[in-house]
Amino acid sequence: MATTPVKKAPTEARASVFQPMLYKSVITIYRIFAILTLYVVLLGVLAYGFVMGFYALNTSWAAPVILSPTDDKSLDFTEKLVTSRQTLEDLNVDVRRLDGGVEEMNQHRDALLALEPELRAAITREKKHNLATGPQLAELDKQKQADNLKTQAVMTQIKEVEAAIDKDLSAGLITKGDAATQRAALNQAQSSYTDSKINELLLTDSVLEKTTTGTKSMDVLDKQAELASEIAQLDIAIAVAQKQIHEETQQINRLKQALTAAKQSPYYLIASGDSAAYFAFVPYDNQGQVSSGTAVYDCYLNMVVCKRVGAVKQVFSGEEHATHPIFKTDIRGFLVQMQLDHPESAKSKTVFLNRKPLLF
Amino acid sequence: MAPVLVWLILFLCLLISIFKYTLALILKWSVPGTTVKKDYTYQPTVSVLMPCFNEGKTVYETIESISKSNYPNEKFEVIAQDDCSVDDSYEWMLKAQHDFTNIKVRVGRNTVNSGKARSVCNALQLSTADMVISIDSDCIFHPDAIRELAACFSEPKIGSVGGRVGVRNPNENAITAIQTFIYYAAFQVYKVPENWTRSVGCISGCLFAIRRELLLEIEPKIRSRHWFGIPVNQGEDRFLTHQTLLRGYGTYINNDALCWTTVPNTLPTLFKQQLRWRRSIVRDLFYTLRTLPLHVWTLHPNTVLTLVLTPLGAILGLLVAFTMLSGNPMSWAGPAPLVLYLGLAAVLSWVIRKYSAREAVNNPLAFGAYLAWSLVSSLFITTLALCTLDSKDWGTRTKEQEAADGDNTRQEGAN
Numbered sequence: 001m002a003t004t005p006v007k008k009a010p011t012e013a014r015a016s017v018f019q020p021m022l023y024k025s026v027i028t029i030y031r032i033f034a035i036l037t038l039y040v041v042l043l044g045v046l047a048y049g050f051v052m053g054f055y056a057l058n059t060s061w062a063a064p065v066i067l068s069p070t071d072d073k074s075l076d077f078t079e080k081l082v083t084s085r086q087t088l089e090d091l092n093v094d095v096r097r098l099d100g101g102v103e104e105m106n107q108h109r110d111a112l113l114a115l116e117p118e119l120r121a122a123i124t125r126e127k128k129h130n131l132a133t134g135p136q137l138a139e140l141d142k143q144k145q146a147d148n149l150k151t152q153a154v155m156t157q158i159k160e161v162e163a164a165i166d167k168d169l170s171a172g173l174i175t176k177g178d179a180a181t182q183r184a185a186l187n188q189a190q191s192s193y194t195d196s197k198i199n200e201l202l203l204t205d206s207v208l209e210k211t212t213t214g215t216k217s218m219d220v221l222d223k224q225a226e227l228a229s230e231i232a233q234l235d236i237a238i239a240v241a242q243k244q245i246h247e248e249t250q251q252i253n254r255l256k257q258a259l260t261a262a263k264q265s266p267y268y269l270i271a272s273g274d275s276a277a278y279f280a281f282v283p284y285d286n287q288g289q290v291s292s293g294t295a296v297y298d299c300y301l302n303m304v305v306c307k308r309v310g311a312v313k314q315v316f317s318g319e320e321h322a323t324h325p326i327f328k329t330d331i332r333g334f335l336v337q338m339q340l341d342h343p344e345s346a347k348s349k350t351v352f353l354n355r356k357p358l359l360f
Numbered sequence: 361m362a363p364v365l366v367w368l369i370l371f372l373c374l375l376i377s378i379f380k381y382t383l384a385l386i387l388k389w390s391v392p393g394t395t396v397k398k399d400y401t402y403q404p405t406v407s408v409l410m411p412c413f414n415e416g417k418t419v420y421e422t423i424e425s426i427s428k429s430n431y432p433n434e435k436f437e438v439i440a441q442d443d444c445s446v447d448d449s450y451e452w453m454l455k456a457q458h459d460f461t462n463i464k465v466r467v468g469r470n471t472v473n474s475g476k477a478r479s480v481c482n483a484l485q486l487s488t489a490d491m492v493i494s495i496d497s498d499c500i501f502h503p504d505a506i507r508e509l510a511a512c513f514s515e516p517k518i519g520s521v522g523g524r525v526g527v528r529n530p531n532e533n534a535i536t537a538i539q540t541f542i543y544y545a546a547f548q549v550y551k552v553p554e555n556w557t558r559s560v561g562c563i564s565g566c567l568f569a570i571r572r573e574l575l576l577e578i579e580p581k582i583r584s585r586h587w588f589g590i591p592v593n594q595g596e597d598r599f600l601t602h603q604t605l606l607r608g609y610g611t612y613i614n615n616d617a618l619c620w621t622t623v624p625n626t627l628p629t630l631f632k633q634q635l636r637w638r639r640s641i642v643r644d645l646f647y648t649l650r651t652l653p654l655h656v657w658t659l660h661p662n663t664v665l666t667l668v669l670t671p672l673g674a675i676l677g678l679l680v681a682f683t684m685l686s687g688n689p690m691s692w693a694g695p696a697p698l699v700l701y702l703g704l705a706a707v708l709s710w711v712i713r714k715y716s717a718r719e720a721v722n723n724p725l726a727f728g729a730y731l732a733w734s735l736v737s738s739l740f741i742t743t744l745a746l747c748t749l750d751s752k753d754w755g756t757r758t759k760e761q762e763a764a765d766g767d768n769t770r771q772e773g774a775n
Contacts, residue, residue, distance in 0.1 A: 023589035027750060030588070034747035041743050048685070 054303055055326045058357055060289045061350045062280040063325050067270045077267035088255045091248045102241045109234040116227050134210035141203045148200050151193045158186050266316050266335045278346040281322045283333035289354040290315055296338050297352040298345040306356040310340035325349050376669055384552035394556045396612055399514035404490035406436040406506055411479030412497035413443040419497045423456035427463045431506040437464035441483040444473040475593020481579050492575050496566040499619040508617035509569040519609025520570040522563030523617030530719050532625045534726035539623040540719055541708045541727055551613045558610030559663035565597030567619045578603045590750045595640025605659055638745035645671035677738035702728050
């Protein structure tokens with residue numbers, strides 16, 4: 001079989017007399033290193049498996065959390081707290097203002113309501129009076145008209161009387177003074193007639209006014225309607241204001257409840273910032289181990305040689321989310337406040353509640 | 361800093377792998393030069409060398425499958441070499457020699473247990489053929505395997521040719537199903553870019569054809585191969601491939617040359633096999649790095665990348681797995697990796713069912729378990745391989761056997 005020429009492979013270095021010793025030394029070192037490495041790996045694997053199993057089964061661990069006023073969550077909480085308080089104050093002021101307004105409107109309404117029956121009584125009284133005096137006036141009006149007709153008939157003879165006066169004066173039967181006196185009497189009679197006509201007309205008006213619904217009555221009715229309208233408007237305004245007061249009162253109650261609940265939050269403690277506070281996240285699976293006063297243990301390697309470092313001071317009910325310190329998965333739980341005798345334990349990866357996890 | 365570096369290197373390896381797989385698909389479908397021009401009229405004489413250790417009756421079945429080859433019987437022979445098996449392997453070899461008279465079967469036996477590499481060299485002493493095919497004694501060969509391998513040697517620059525190894529027991533359990541996917545993807549996709557440049561980094565020892573002259577030239581290196589004075593008996597296939605490349609020859613995988621192997625069906629045997637392979641990979645990486653300038657100047661860049669990045673990826677896998685476990689242990693169990701693996705399994709399953717029905721996997725979901733295996737493989741096998749480079753056993757085939765150094769040979773029953 002034909003093959004192409006081949007290149008020479010790289011040649012091995014010439015073995016020295018010390019090579020076997022060197023090889024033996026290298027192999028010995030390698031084996032020691034390999035055995036150590038494998039034991040380390042084996043121990044590492046066992047430890048890793050144990051830690052995984054331990055945290056999968058343990059129900060008393062909690063993860064310390066250091067909350068700072070400058071944390072996003074704390075800042076957010078503080079901001080909301082301030083806003084809520086301001087809103088509450090604004091609402092209180094508004095409710096007080098509305099209360100005052102409603103009271104004023106109620107007084108006004110009461111005054112209007114008191115006015116209305118008086119107006120109605122006056123109208124009734126007037127109507128009653130008109131009913132009584134109207135026909136009498138009408139009768140008098142008729143008489144007046146009849147009188148005026150008679151007077152008118154007499155007045156048609158005035159020119160003849162004047163002519164007679166002039167004739168008597170010319171004839172010298174009367175003096176000029178008598179003539180002037182007679183003419184003045186005639187004028188007075190004419191003026192009386194005119195007054196009588198005026199009175200007749202006024203009487204007709206009065207009769208019309210008393211026997212029919214005139215503009216004056218309409219004005220009174222309009223006033224009455226205006227009064228009713230004003231009362232109705234006040235009713236609406238009062239209802240609106242009362243509804244607003246009711247809603248704002250509810251909002252105030254809700255805000256007060258929220259603020260009361262907020263006082264139960266760890267972030268409130270941080271926001272008030274009056275003293276150093278230590279917290280720990282407790283997953284729901286470990287809820288059974290926690291109550292106020294429960295002992296807190298801190299352990300070496302997060303599981304052994306544990307010592308009591310404090311106690312649970314307060315349990316917060318709000319749900320929190322955290323990352324599992326070992327499995328790195330998202331878990332749900334809540335926070336507790338710890339009273340720590342050893343503040344450095346707040347920096348541990350985990351602490352244990354109620355009891356030592358491995359009894360030592 | 362260190363984790364960032366690890367991730368960067370891993371990202372680079374991943375990028376190159378993606379590039380390599382994409383390139384593989386493009387080459388496979390559109391570049392004729394990727395495949396060797398086979399000349400079936402070219403029929404050199406062939407010696408099939410079959411080293412054996414504790415295989416029992418399987419050796420008989422292996423020789424039986426070779427006896428049914430579509431290659432002129434007068435042009436090939438089987439040389440079976442027993443490495444002091446403690447079971448009845450040798451008796452089965454003799455029985456095969458007796459039963460399959462249509463071909464020439466020669467049986468030899470080492471005087472002491474010497475390992476596979478030296479057993480091949482011992483068997484080589486009996487060969488006078490132009491071409492040598494080293495096979496695993498637990499494989500079943502397709503009748504066309506020898507013919508297909510020989511046809512590739514018509515290209516003068518080709519030094520070694522490998523065949524495709526299929527899985528005989530794909531549906532035995534999840535372990536064998538996973539291996540079926542891995543084997544198929546490795547031969548049909550991963551090695552295609554290497555075929556393109558005739559620079560396959562590792563030809564499987566299950567079916568390894570090489571010019572005899574070349575093997576004879578490399579033989580002293582195989583025999584003298586040691587790790588600080590301790591003889592190295594494993595990974596002769598990777599070593600032979602590497603040496604072939606360094607001598608300026610091409611290496612190639614002919615996927616039409618088929619053999620079928622029974623892959624490990626239990627975790628311990630799989631672990632042992634993978635450990636043996638990983639040791640071979642690590643040793644090869646150290647050798648490559650030690651002689652990197654020679655590699656860079658001599659070999660095709662694709663070959664250098666294959667020889668460096670493949671084993672480097674295995675070692676980096678250890679660091680990555682460690683980083684992930686220490687940082688976020690549950691990330692391995694997350695849905696994304698599982699979905700990715702199951703998606704790959706679905707595609708591979710469909711391809712295998714269509715193009716190689718004999719290997720069809722009934723339950724592709726089993727590939728999801730590869731997630732757990734990849735963790736074990738990355739964390740433990742590499743570590744163990746790095747710490748047991750002085751090992752001399754046969755890996756999967758070791759039974760109660762006192763390993764002994766030396767390569768004395770006692771030839772028995774040689775015809």
